[in-house]
Amino acid sequence: MKKESRNLLSKRKIIEYLNNKRKNKYIKDKNIFIYDKLDSTNNKAKEYLQKKINKSSEIKIILAEKQKKGRGRRGNNWVSYNQKGLWASFLFDLDMPREKIPQITVIGALTVQKTLKKYNIDSQIKWPNDVLVNGKKISGILTEMVITDKKAVPSIIMGIGLNINQNYFAENISKTATSMYKLKGTFFDKNEVFCELYLNFAEFLDQYISGSRKKIIDSWKKELKIIGKQLELKYESKVFKVWVLDILDNGELYCKLENGQIKIFPTAGTSLNFTSYKSR
Numbered sequence: 001m002k003k004e005s006r007n008l009l010s011k012r013k014i015i016e017y018l019n020n021k022r023k024n025k026y027i028k029d030k031n032i033f034i035y036d037k038l039d040s041t042n043n044k045a046k047e048y049l050q051k052k053i054n055k056s057s058e059i060k061i062i063l064a065e066k067q068k069k070g071r072g073r074r075g076n077n078w079v080s081y082n083q084k085g086l087w088a089s090f091l092f093d094l095d096m097p098r099e100k101i102p103q104i105t106v107i108g109a110l111t112v113q114k115t116l117k118k119y120n121i122d123s124q125i126k127w128p129n130d131v132l133v134n135g136k137k138i139s140g141i142l143t144e145m146v147i148t149d150k151k152a153v154p155s156i157i158m159g160i161g162l163n164i165n166q167n168y169f170a171e172n173i174s175k176t177a178t179s180m181y182k183l184k185g186t187f188f189d190k191n192e193v194f195c196e197l198y199l200n201f202a203e204f205l206d207q208y209i210s211g212s213r214k215k216i217i218d219s220w221k222k223e224l225k226i227i228g229k230q231l232e233l234k235y236e237s238k239v240f241k242v243w244v245l246d247i248l249d250n251g252e253l254y255c256k257l258e259n260g261q262i263k264i265f266p267t268a269g270t271s272l273n274f275t276s277y278k279s280r
């Protein structure tokens with residue numbers, strides 16, 4: 001069992017672990033940035049972009065032991081003020097048309113799911129991009145696209161939060177959140193989990209860039225398990241009961257309402273009631 005007290009992020013351990021796996025063609029020492037405390041790793045990544053620290057096309061990784069203002073989707077905050085989880089942002093450029101990029105975020109959820117599988121944890125992706133185990137959230141992904149004035153190629157910041165060694169959660173989230181520790185009753189080495197996450201991420205990104213985008217999006221759609229199901233969702237503060245007919249290539253939900261009308265729900269601003277279809 002891993003002693004949690006000594007489990008801090010370490011560049012040396014990360015490089016060592018990857019070298020042992022003979023897979024270190026992916027990551028270079030100079031591209032890993034580890035902080036003790038940050039507002040948000042996504043914010044730091046934006047700062048790097050402004051300061052033009054990401055000159056090369058290589059992936060940069062920003063990690064923090066703690067985040068004071070971790071950000072989630074839809075303006076939510078992401079509880080990450082202790083060092084028990086993995087708070088990571090991947091910063092990279094994507095030389096492809098912007099309208100194709102919103103779906104890049106699906107590689108985040110697939111990456112987390114594959115990483116958890118390595119630790120014998122079966123998870124489910126909740127549309128669009130949360131990762132749940134037994135109905136509780138273990139990971140969230142916040143992907144942001146930044147277009148700097150002079151540059152035609154957009155930069156992507158993919159922030160991944162993964163609950164690893166939390167043995168308890170604050171009351172307001174204790175019913176909806178879980179961690180690897182809670183599921184397995186043992187502490188995990190964050191450096192090792194990060195390496196596994198990184199290797200999976202690099203693999204999915206490679207596939208995405210080299211033209212297997214459709215395959216990746218299809219496997220994400222399949223994992224969601226909502227096509228053909230009736231479920232409840234909230235959009236612009238209204239609750240809708242819908243049948244999901246399809247998921248469009250940009251991630252939007254193509255649905256039939258109770259009155260027979262067809263309506264498309266965007267990823268931004270729509271939230272699914274997970275229990276409304278999981279129980280069936």
Ligand code: BTN
Nearest residue numbers: 040070071072073140141159161
């Ligand atoms: C969500 O579920 O709403 C997304 C949560 C994303 C959290 C991660 S933690 C690392 C990165 N930095 C942030 O401020 N947010 C993301």
